[in-house]
Amino acid sequence: MTNNPKGLSEYFANDPPSFFDELTNPKPREPQSEPEVNKPKTNMLASTFTGRYQPPEYVETADDAEEPIKVNDEVRNLWPSPAEQGKTGTGAPTHLVMPGLHIANDLPDPIGVAVNQHLGEAELLQRKILGVEDVTQDERGIRQLINAGCFRAAVNLTGRLLTIYGQGYGRSGQPAKHSPHSLQLWFTRLALLAKLGEYELLQAEAEPFGQLNALDVFYEFYPEMYSGKQGSIASFSFRLLLSEMPIYLGKPHLALDNLSKLHVISSEIKQHYEKSRNGNASEFWQRRSERVLHSIINCALMMKKYSMIDDIMGGMLLTRSSLTKEEQRSLYSAWGRIYLQIGDIFGAEQKFAVARRLREINTAPDLRDLVDKGLIAVAKNDFPEAYLIFQKALHLDSGNTMILNNMGVCLLYAGKLKDAINLYERAINLNPQKSLNESLLVNLSTLYELESNNSKVKKLNLLRLINRFKPDLNISVEICLKLQATN
Template structure:
């Protein structure tokens, strides 16, 4: 049951989405760490989560859509609850660029923990001689990035006016770069307004102030935590709008993020005697994921496994009573344990990213191997819901490759439910069981049974649009095209904020094409223009 939409994405990824606001799972294991552990590090992806109210359980970057690929079969959209309730639903997006998040009551320890990284032997030797080198590095040891000379245009509003009229299009008008302050505050406003193209144009202006603007690639410039956070924002936005070719090109200047000018030790005047990298961990991971989007990449996993290796070296140091970077530093037991939890969670985060990459490449053997290891050999003590999510994920991957033994993983997940709900809920199917049962029915081409399970999920779950979307898809495969269209049109009328998403609109697009009615073309164009507005994706209304 591959989901065939204009995206080149394995259908299994559609089974791991959450419409509710949730924190980044792997940097926020609040059930295992201190109550402040949820405030780990800023990441623009959290703004996306707060605005769009959805994220992947395998929460790293999804592959970009291919605007030239137009498939005509609707697909199932299955979202579920996040692994853990991190208690971070109320994170204020406005605080996203604040660097001094605290994990404990000692900010200096938090900074050491979050920005720790182990430099290579060559870089370490250079950093030890930094005071003698007077900030003079040979060119091959400098990081000299620059943005591409591209103006990102968003003509969505003009398109909406053309097809909907000014009055109906008015609510969809967004702020422009000239209507916000030319700083982080303005950048946050544009992102919160879903105007990612203009936000990218503003990152171009802001990075130019650091000597890293258009045409400045290959010229020396100074790096700070602030400039690196801007780059994280920019790369996140580039991936968000599927401009991955530009992202890959801009990433080349960063190499492996190990040059001396990316470490605090190189800037004594700014950071004193502090140790650590200037590179946010999220940026390190985004750059490691980019090769899978480049057609010329020969080893798409190389950088991801390098990051995983670096994380595991840090974990080994902590377990050997050393600091993260291997120095002999006296850490309190609580501080060491908190550091371990952070880096265990980051290890899981990287593994999930590799699993996503493997699924995108249809390397199911690797994905199953890594996920199985997470299930059987966890470093962290999972909550019941987290364990059930992992088991369901394994079952769904098995179904993706046509292996019906995935049903056994669903059963294992179901058996954990009584521990979560108590005896009162033991005999009543919950949301996860209903979705798992529906997927199993789909794998067996039993759309009528799947429809019943999605309908029951619709009754008990707040994400009504997802259930309605899947119910409509079941109706389509049952030959009830008009009923499927009516169901989705009704969903758009009743839940416009939730229904105007790429998955539902792609499905209704397919339904209209099969209906082949000239009267539907205007509606099709309207829905797709709004879809483009909502997601800032490339135009697919040809």
Template structure:
């Protein structure tokens, strides 16, 4: 079929809280990480007031030389100019100095290109701006958080080449100047990683995002191995690095935090396995996740069933969906599972009814509407399929600007008539009223 029904529940849309963690996220247990042996040796050298070799240091710098919006091309600028001129968010860009608060505002309104430009200005204040890659620098939790935001936003707009090039100096965040121990004059005896766990996970997932999933799989398993060592230390009553004992309260809190983070890594391994079609590994990981204490079994069993659908194993998918229902799967999820199973059995009318019922219970779920459109299309009702997506976008102009949904609508326009290009331009103008930047894949759809 021309586009797939979404079956992977393990990815979620990034939110502002992913980029700006809540207060308290810089506690000892959150910062903990086990440095490699060669990194520990550099800490010892630093205490002796010696300077390590430059290749042991992280020396990042901004590489993108021009504003992001300039790369969109004249046709898109012309197309969106009118809508952008009347948009209230224009007042957000006037006369403000580069601040993290300003960066937060740009991300919240979806002005990702402007936000990326803003990170360059912020990093210049830390001596890590344009032309500074390869120069010695001093890191801080704040500067590393801005780098995390910048690379995440470059991925968001699918500027993968720049994201890879700017991420390269960070490697796997194992170099000594990423740790507090490297700066005893600033942080005393504080230990751990100044880079957030989210940044570490993003760098591990970046090769997969850029089409090299096997590299990501290797990095993810390295992270998982480190977390297992930390959890082993914690279960023995020691702190994460095994250097000293901790209180029962600290032990409980740390075990909870790192067990959750271990699950995140396992979810990433599932997604990475699916991207290389290693479904056996993906299924094995999901089974392990289901067996963990406190795991949301109904969600995981539903995901496992959808993975079985991807492999064409309809009978096992049905078993998983039934188990998910018995574990307390809500009615919406159960209806969606039933609809997906009906699609796999080529019963598009029944699938549409299931998705329609799910939509009545959860009208805010855009992907349910997308699946309704899929069912209508395969039932030979192209006009009705288009109407569902157009209605979703017009009635939910913010939530409806979903990349998969927009791409599906563009594809349907192409299939319906030769006038599809005009409809796509109208769609782009509508999008620009509610999201500052059009997704790159949409632009490729228009001009590819």
């Protein structure tokens, strides 16, 4: 872990989903769902349906792959020290980072609790998931738990390892020494808490870190341990997570302030390497700077600052001469989907048209083209046509739950309730581990209620599947399945 400062960030840096996640790696993967309160809101379909139903999804996320440009630690870790920040007038901080766990016990398993309440102990015995005791007590164990989707168990393991570092329960406010390994453990823990929607605990445990500008998160603070080494001990992904954190707490204006500062420093570092004619390092920091801009656009979308989005997209992201045609195409496609989110169909069609022209000549429409076209059809309330388009897209990426979910939405609004239910049920039966995601579960539970007043039996069958195939959900089972919690 210490040899790879990015480490486990590939699993979490894109939470919550961004319109730009797919730019890091063109290979599609399953979209990560997040609590509905954090989704950019859309008025689409609101006039025809008032239930708790997820509208068509716009975002296809992708693995946040290892950074494609390889650089040495000096380039990767470069960040202005507290003393340098003081020279620029921002004020050199004098405090130290003294974190600690805010819970004494492990996070519970809410799915297991719900199964025990609604289905009983016999069904709970069918729940076979990895626990902390089932893996090695190190970062390899954390990776194993994360790969298995056991995020709460991974949080619990980070707690054990941080306790070994003297940063366990009750240690907040007490002096601590930091290393790349300990700070990566904290980054992993906080990113997992964000993913799981544990925002109260996230806020409490992240508070001591501030924006990672304290003296003791730089190598210079430990000359006896890191002789001559300079730069940030904390990873850039950790800084980005802390800057984005107010988004999870419903405070995008604070996140926008944090991210703007992060972007300024990232751009200054990029310019530093441009002046020294280090093109590889300059490109590395250019990409980091652009990743911050992606997050800024997500904040602007939540705050309805649409002119800011246009300024960044057209004036900053798309002006770089070194962009490949595929990178340009991805950006125009993302821009078009943003226009759809704000209800500007004509503007979206214009951006999608540019994206199509950037595709290789004489090639058939690919997944991006089809999803863009399908979303336009949905926006025009042509649900039968949208369904056919998404169906073609599904042939290119079978099992893509974003596409399946949108197909179900189209069937519902085309008046084919039973067909929508059958589609979701077939998807779950064919691949329960992938298809039992939050958006699809919310939608299917809503369809069950529309179909019959006696929907509880079917919802409990879904709970049985969740019990057997899902280690964790990002929102509570009761919300997902619209079940009444029992006392």
